[in-house]
Every structure is written in structure tokens, then in C-alpha cells.
Amino acid sequence: xxxxxxxxxxxxxxxxxxxxxxxxxxxxxxxxxxxxxxxxxxxxxxxxxxxxxxxxxxxxxxxxxxxxxxxxxxxxxxxxxxxxxxxxxxxxxxxxxxxxxxxxxxxxxxxxxxxxxxxxxxxxxxxxxxxxxxxxxxxxxxxxxxxxxxxxxxxxxxxxxxxxxxxxxxxxxxxxxxxxxxxxxxxxxxxxxxxxxxxxxxxxxxxxxxxxxxxxxxxxxxxxxxxxxxxxxxxxxxxxxxxxxxxxxxxxxxxxxxxxxxxxxxxxxxxxx
Amino acid sequence: xxxxxxxxxxxxxxxxxxxxxxxxxxxxxxxxxxxxxxxxxxxxxxxxxxxxxxxxxxxxxxxxxxxxxxxxxxxxxxxxxxxxxxxxxxxxxxxxxxxxxxxxxxxxxxxxxxxxxxxxxxxxxxxxxxxxxxxxxxxxxxxxxxxxxxxxxxxxxxxxxxxxxxxxxxxxxxxxxxxxxxxxxxxxxxxxxxxxxxxxxxxxxxxxxxxxxxx
Numbered sequence: 001x002x003x004x005x006x007x008x009x010x011x012x013x014x015x016x017x018x019x020x021x022x023x024x025x026x027x028x029x030x031x032x033x034x035x036x037x038x039x040x041x042x043x044x045x046x047x048x049x050x051x052x053x054x055x056x057x058x059x060x061x062x063x064x065x066x067x068x069x070x071x072x073x074x075x076x077x078x079x080x081x082x083x084x085x086x087x088x089x090x091x092x093x094x095x096x097x098x099x100x101x102x103x104x105x106x107x108x109x110x111x112x113x114x115x116x117x118x119x120x121x122x123x124x125x126x127x128x129x130x131x132x133x134x135x136x137x138x139x140x141x142x143x144x145x146x147x148x149x150x151x152x153x154x155x156x157x158x159x160x161x162x163x164x165x166x167x168x169x170x171x172x173x174x175x176x177x178x179x180x181x182x183x184x185x186x187x188x189x190x191x192x193x194x195x196x197x198x199x200x201x202x203x204x205x206x207x208x209x210x211x212x213x214x215x216x217x218x219x220x221x222x223x224x225x226x227x228x229x230x231x232x233x234x235x236x237x238x239x240x241x242x243x244x245x246x247x248x249x250x251x252x253x254x255x256x257x258x259x260x261x262x263x264x265x266x267x268x269x270x271x272x273x
Numbered sequence: 274x275x276x277x278x279x280x281x282x283x284x285x286x287x288x289x290x291x292x293x294x295x296x297x298x299x300x301x302x303x304x305x306x307x308x309x310x311x312x313x314x315x316x317x318x319x320x321x322x323x324x325x326x327x328x329x330x331x332x333x334x335x336x337x338x339x340x341x342x343x344x345x346x347x348x349x350x351x352x353x354x355x356x357x358x359x360x361x362x363x364x365x366x367x368x369x370x371x372x373x374x375x376x377x378x379x380x381x382x383x384x385x386x387x388x389x390x391x392x393x394x395x396x397x398x399x400x401x402x403x404x405x406x407x408x409x410x411x412x413x414x415x416x417x418x419x420x421x422x423x424x425x426x427x428x429x430x431x432x433x434x435x436x437x438x439x440x441x442x443x444x445x446x447x448x449x450x451x452x453x454x455x456x457x458x459x460x461x462x463x464x465x466x467x468x469x470x471x472x473x474x475x476x477x478x479x480x481x482x483x484x485x486x487x488x
Contacts, residue, residue, distance in 0.1 A: 033370055034396035079396045122393060125447040129377040130370065132445045136436035137367060142354035143339070143437060144361070145346060146299050246413070254309070264415070 035083030036123040038065060043120070050120060053113055055094055059087040090116060169250065172219050172259055173236050179225065196231075201238040209248060209263040216262030219250070287311065288325040291318075292347075301344030301434065342433035343440055375401045376410060376432065380444055384414040384425035402426065410435060 032038040042058050043050055066080045093112040111117075205222060222235050239261070242248045252259050294310055295302060304322070308315045322345055326338040337350045349357050368376070375398050378390050390398045405411045414427040433440065 033374060034394055036395045076396075083395060119393075119395075123395070126374055126377045126381075126393065129381070129445060129447060130373040133368075133373050133377060133436060136438065139351070140435060140437040142351040143337075144349040144354070144357045146296070 032065075035062075035080045036120060037127075038062065038080065039083070039116075040120060040124055040127070050124075051117060053117070055087065055091045055113065059084075059091050062087055086116065169219070169236075169239070169259065173232070176220070176223055176225070176232055177229065196234060198234065198238055198241065201234050202242055205235065205238050205242060206247065206263065209261060212262070214262065216260045219259040219261060222261070287313075287317075287321045288328055291321055291325050295338070295345060295347045298346075301342045301346040301430070303344045307345070339437070340439040341437055342430040369401075371396075371398075371401050372404060372410075376405060376428070379405075379411055379426055380428050380432070380441065381447065383427040384417075385427075386417050386419075386423040386425055388423060390426075 032041065039058065039062065042061050043053060046054075046057065046061075048054055048058070062080075063084055066077060066084055069077050069080060090112045208222070209217060222239065223232055239248075239250075243250060247264055249262050249264055250259055251262075290311060291307060294307055304315050304318055307322075308318045311318060313321075322338065329336055329338055335350055335353055336347045339346060339348050341348075374394055375390055378393050379385055382389065382393075387398055387402060390402075402411070406413075409429055409431040411426045411432065412429050414425040416422040417425050428441070438444070
């Protein structure tokens, strides 16, 4: 223990002082991203082979860190305790004498550390990626781009990835309303109260789209023109709600193309029925 | 205008036209969009982009043409970053290490669920995912056809832009085969089947692969 570079000592209180109050080169700023990060750190400072981890030694150091963590950050200690349990289990498995080879479903020759090693190796690879990301982030911060100015109403940039923008849905609605000749209607016009609710309309649209399958329907197909403004608004609201819930997708090949709608999960039961 | 008309334009004019397009766009423009606007085929547009790149360097322009986030965009030359930074107010903050790790895992294993990420990192990722979603570096990508239908996450074009790369193929190569994905279930139940040979996890990884292929 005493030869370990990390300055771990056996007493918890001393460990805390060692780790956080003295200028120990390893732990002064050591904030770990989780149990795997801590384990990799211990493997590194002890200079042991990741494929042949001295479980007893590493577990002991690991538990000391957890004890310290318990005192300073109880909230995040849980994640570390789970790994501690795993380590202790591995340790006890390794202490057990190997039972004689019997043909069973479990391969007795398997190293109890194998799964942990696999996890550590995978995690270590992502840590390597993070280094690359850091470099890229640094380089990227040296680049500046022009932000798009407000475009005139006549032009908008194509919406990325074929998805229709809210403003395009809005202009489609306006086009429909004007086609239905409803724009000039006086606001005093009496509309008979309709029974159809948003919920029912959503179910109806989903049904239509389900039938249409992957082909989908055009935005216009959802409106049964000519019809009262109420129906158009209701259908449009249903459309927005379905989009918000992520049950349907609106897309457009290019800014001039008709907006098409498709249902997202075909196998999903229509819960509005 | 027919294609041959446009193609007969002097190369310099095509480059100038591209400069205009990239100037007004203010975001990465895919070649397909440039080709549509120029009424040209994509291949000549691409070579025009390359020669415009050279032109900018040769004329000592402060701007640089780069491939980023699936498109082409004009950026300031890194050499002038300090000058530009003095003019602008800095608002961006660096990503935390937790965010970076989570992003890395999502980038390689997308679409991926929160429990699957947690299985790799060994810690909860709910808060980190929220931050990454807010910064639009990741987005929801439907739900996994598995118990509880957990939400799947994938990286966005903003992710590519954040690291100034043009597509996911530029990510450094890693060998996930040496480290097969750990089953999320094992972590969730807090009892990894330690004696289970790694190859026995085929069922779990199959599921993940299926989702990957669908994407």
C-alpha cells in the first residue's frame, strides 16, 4: 500500500486530507466521471496490466476513495458503490477454489474479471475519443461563421433534412384559408357549433395516414374543401398536436414542393379511437 | 436556363456565384443545394468549390472555405481568430467531460438509449442528455422496440458543426469489437453476470445492431 503512487492511506480521515487538502499530484484535482473512470485511474497510477488487474489491491484503493466520496458527495456515491460491490464479488470469486471441470452451462475457466475488463476497455476507447473531441473543439473555437441575416419574406433558405418548417406549415394554412374563400368572411358570420373534438380529429388524421402508409398524404389532402373555417383550424391544430407528440412527420422535397405527412410508428395502436 | 448555358460561364464566375451563395446562406450548404441554385451538376460544382478554396488562399483572403456538417461554409481563417474574438462577445462555453463522454458514446453507437449509455459510462446520464439536447448536439430518434420503449438518441448536424467535421466517417476509428457492448440490463439490475462469457451477450448486441441498421 505504502508504495502506491496515489498516496492512499488506510485511514479514511487521513485519506481525505491526503486526497483533498495536501498537494498530492494525483488527487488534488481528481474528479472522476464515474466508477470506470476511477478504476482506470487506479490502474494507471498503479501501473498494472488492464488484462491482469490485481483485484485485491485495486479494490482496496477503490473502497478508500468511495469512503472519502461518501463524506463529501453523498449524492453521487451510489454509482460508485455498485462498482464496489462488483469488485468485491470478483475478488471473492477469485479467492474461491476452482471447482473441478464439470460440463455445465457456465464456463468455469472464464476469468471473473473478463466482463469488467471489457467494460474498461470500451470506456477507455471513448476516453480517447474525448481527447480528439477536445482538440477539435479547440480548433473549432478559432473559426467564426457568418450568421444568416433575416431574409426578406420572399425568400427563405431550404429547411435542412427535408423537414418542413413551422412557417411553411403556416403559409400552407393561409393558402388553404384563402382558397376556401374564408379570408374575406365577416367576423360576425355564424358558425354552427360542431361536435367534432380535437381528439377525434387527431384520430381521424392518424387513421388516414395509417391507411396511406409510407407514401403519406399531402398537406392539402387533410382538408376536405370547401369546408367551414372551423374544420380547417381544427384539422390544423390536430396536425400541430400530432407533430408535437412526434406521431407524424411533415417533410418537403424542396421549398416549392407540396408538404407531405407520414405517420411515424405504423404499428402503434391509434389511442384516440 | 439550360445547363449548357451555365456551364459555359467562365470558371471565375461560377466561383463568384458560389461565393454569393455561401455568403447569403449563413450555414453549411450541401452540394446538392448549390448545384440546384447554380443549375449545374454536382460534380462540376464540387470541383468549382475546390478551386474556389484555392483561390481564397491565393488571394490571401481572411475567409476560408471549409467542408463542415455535411455542407460547405465560409469561415474566418484560424490565424485571425484572436482579432475576431476581440470584436465579438464570447458566449460559448466548453463542454464538460461528462458531456463529451456521453457525446462520444452516442456518436459511435447511435441511435442509442439512455440505459445503454449508462451501461458504458457507469453513471446516470439524464442531466447530461438534457444539456446536450438543449445545445442541439443530440436529438431524439424515435423509440427502441424494446421493453419500456426507451427513447433513442442520435447526433445532429450541429454536433458535426461543433467539432468542425463534415460527417461521422471522420470520427477517429475505434475498435468496439474488442470491447463488446455491455448489456444495459446487467447494469440496471446491479448484478452483472460476471462469469458469463462475453460471447453469450450476442442477444443483447444483436438488438442494438438491428436498430443501427434500420438507421
